[in-house]
Amino acid sequence: MAIKHALLGLLAEGPRHGYELKTAFDETVGERWSLNIGQVYNTLNRLARDGYVVLREEVEQESRPDKKVYAITEAGREELFRWLAEPVEKPRRLKDEFYIKLVLCKELGYGDLHSLIWNQRRAYLQLMRVLREAQSEINAEEDPFTALLVEGGILHVEADLHWLDRCEEMLGTE
Amino acid sequence: MAIKHALLGLLAEGPRHGYELKTAFDETVGERWSLNIGQVYNTLNRLARDGYVVLREEVEQESRPDKKVYAITEAGREELFRWLAEPVEKPRRLKDEFYIKLVLCKELGYGDLHSLIWNQRRAYLQLMRVLREAQSEINAEEDPFTALLVEGGILHVEADLHWLDRCEEMLGTE
């Protein structure tokens, strides 16, 4: 849902071949998003299949596979801007895995509600420590994107922790 | 990642056939999680393939397909409890679609940062209204799960809105 468009975005800067895309991705988006090189080629094929991208030229090289340079198409540009204009994904929280755990635990009586919540809380607190540490290591002026990423993470985890409190309050822990 | 385990949880109550699972799912988890009946059969096959479930008996019926009753296995029970004990998914926020939009928008200069953020904010505010309305219609004592679901949604959207503010502050809007 996103890698596709990230590559499209990079190709909108100019034609590139797979390996180049991978390194460009790592430089711009890749701070904390690891991408398997194979996936670049997969995604590129799918983009080509959908007409968002075309193989522009094959650069011959000796003793090395030819470079296959891809370029974005008009349709690809349209798709890119359509995607950019469209707000992001529906509320994840409403389709939440932990919710199912809660229901199973409480309704069907599997496992212990208290420890379910505490396990989750522990994981969030741990994550919180990691994020806070990351935050202290970032120069927000130099790298505002990473700073925002981390800050967003913190805000979310705070919300999650708050929510766990509410779960305990409402479902009781006895 | 979740449906699988939800079905496993329902089967841990006792053997059931696909259609029964679907209705049970709708009753317990399904408040706001719509599930295509076809997916039940898919998932059931996959569970059987992985040995978490077995076909216990086929109940013959006239003028109707036989019922295929599945039962959870020992391995299935183990998997269910393993899953319950394990905290939920890594931080979503760190692998976020909107983050890519931001980067593309700001780094590569596609589209307008201001409207990107505002589109997103509008979507969140709209969602907020929906959630608040839902909240006012729920009897928290009668249906604490749905109430929690909605409250979780609200907490998250609040965090998201807060984060958008920070994005604007840090990246400038000019």
Add this chain to the structure above:
DNA sequence: GGTGCCATGTAACGCGTTACATGATTAT
């Protein structure tokens, strides 16, 4: 001699999602 860079991919998996097909029974 090993590591890592350059450069290509393929094949398969996992999970969710949807569209389609079949067909009898019962209630409105």
Add this chain to the structure above:
DNA sequence: ATAATCATGTAACGCGTTACATGGCACC
């Protein structure tokens, strides 16, 4: 008449993910 309920599925798609294969070059 037609909609809903009961009851089964299959086939395909979409996207992300991973493991595996190939192979030369440069550097330490």
